[in-house]
Amino acid sequence: MxxxxxxxxxxxxxxxxxxxxxxxxxxxxxxxxxxxxxxxxxxxxxxxxxxxxxxxxxxxxxxxxxxxxxxxxxxxxxxxxxxxxxxxxxxxxxxxxxxxxxxxxxxxxxxxxxxxxxxxxxxxxxxxxxxxxxxxxxxxxxxxxxxxxxxxxxxxxxxxxxPLGYNNSKDMLIKDIEKRLYDAYFSGSVVHVQYPLWSLKYWLGTPKTLARKLMLSSVNKFKKKNPDFKVELSITGGFRNRTVEDERSYCEIMMDTKICLVPRGTSFETTRLFEAMKYGCIVVTEALPSRWYLDGAPVIKIKDWQDLEGILGQLLKNKQLMRELHEESLNWWKNQCSEAIVAEYIVEKLYANIPLWKKHIAGVSMSLTPP
Structure with a gap:
């Protein structure tokens, strides 16, 4: 090999x-x-x-x-x-x-x-x-x-x-929160698996599809009542269906977004959460597990997507709060989830488990057994 x-x-x-x-x-x-x-x-x-x-x-x-x-x-x-x-x-x-x-x-x-x-x-x-x-x-x-x-x-x-980190993320200059074009943004699939007619999931749905349908319903109600706010929705067949052009557009829109909506996927933890924080978006999401890189994260947790109208209204009227959450998202990514921080965490855990007699100033020498 x-x-x-x-x-x-x-x-x-x-x-x-x-x-x-x-x-x-x-x-x-x-x-x-x-x-x-x-x-x-x-x-x-x-x-x-x-x-x-x-x-x-x-x-x-x-x-x-x-x-x-x-x-x-x-x-x-x-x-x-x-x-x-x-x-x-x-x-x-x-x-x-x-x-x-x-x-x-x-x-x-x-x-x-x-x-x-x-x-x-x-x-x-x-x-x-x-x-x-x-x-x-x-x-x-x-x-x-x-x-x-x-x-x-x-x-x-x-x-x-x-952390999951990002699926696709361009390195771009951070755009000031008040200069961003989109007040709120969601890009993703609602149903990316077509279940057969005899499947219960076809008739009842899944937690992911139901949560996202509820979220979209609330977003559309907000858009109808608040035409002055710019809310962007991009419904896809799933992240694996995106082209290179789609990914480029996605990254650019994320950097131009104030509030990123992050509904659950199959699990509560999704790449969209980390992508949004990297770009300094204000994150509205569902329940999150207790993890060293998520505990205390500056996100707005929503228990029912039907409450989204009120949350968006309150946020968009409070520019000071939005700026604070924007800065906190950027800091959270940098200090908790960035590549350098996760690398430090991995090295710390691996180095801690190496016997003292194998440690030396330049690094760690270990016997190598090829796969």
Missing amino acids: TVINALANQYYLYIRRGQKPVPWNIYDTNPPINFGLTTYFGKIFQAIEKSFQLSGLVFYVTWDEIDELPSYGQNVVVFVLGDEWYRIPKYTHKVKAVFKCIGTHPILGCNPLVKPSLLNLLTLIQFLRILVVCLPGFVNYHWHKFKNLLLGKGAITPIYDI
Whole structure:
């Protein structure tokens, strides 16, 4: 297998079991496999390389493969970017560390008993389904944890939460909030999977589709009552359906947006949240999980999209509050979610788990077992 000698560590893109991992030059702007988040994580890995603190590690970057890897060992680090089932990988106890977007702890995000509705009922059903899917990995992880404790082997591999970052984001000069053209903006899909006629999802919908339909209904009511405000809606078939021109336009509109509407996707945490904060937009979103990079985030959380009319009205009339939230979004991205900060977090966690006798001033030397 080809090794990229210019790098202190080896990086591989690994889609699914049975396929060979693809060597990844993290400085390549056109990676051999594009997960959609490779630009963000490519920059994170570049920052790790520049830190000079870690070397000899094998990084596997996968979308949602949680069953097996091409190799294992205390020099193997895994990044799971797209698993929306919150699963704990089966191989966790065989590697040095696992970093996971979206995490391993799902949230319900509503109270169906206090506020019964079709949306909250479907959200509860989805939450219970996720718990069932999560259960085998949870049991496997804690069994190995217990076994290591009995055998005196110490703690097993931690699983660290990391932000999704952006799917596509151009680096542009930040535009002053008051000079932005769009008062509010949403771009995304409502229904990106066409379910068959006999599927319950065809008739009832999903939490994602229902939430977004409610949001669009409220936005359209606001537009009708407030024609002087410029509100832009761009309904797509899903982010994978966008062309390069679409992405360029999306980034430019985001930079020209004051308030970005961020409804849930399949999970509550979406790339749109991070893209909006990077551009300094004011974010209106739903419930968010507790994560080190989300706790205290300067976002406006909405429990019911039918309340959106009032929220937009109050925000757009308060220029001082909007400016403050704009600055806080920019600062939050820079200090909590930017590539450099996430790279520091990863290095800190990996370096903390290396025995003292292996640490030295220039970095870390570890035995390398090729995949």
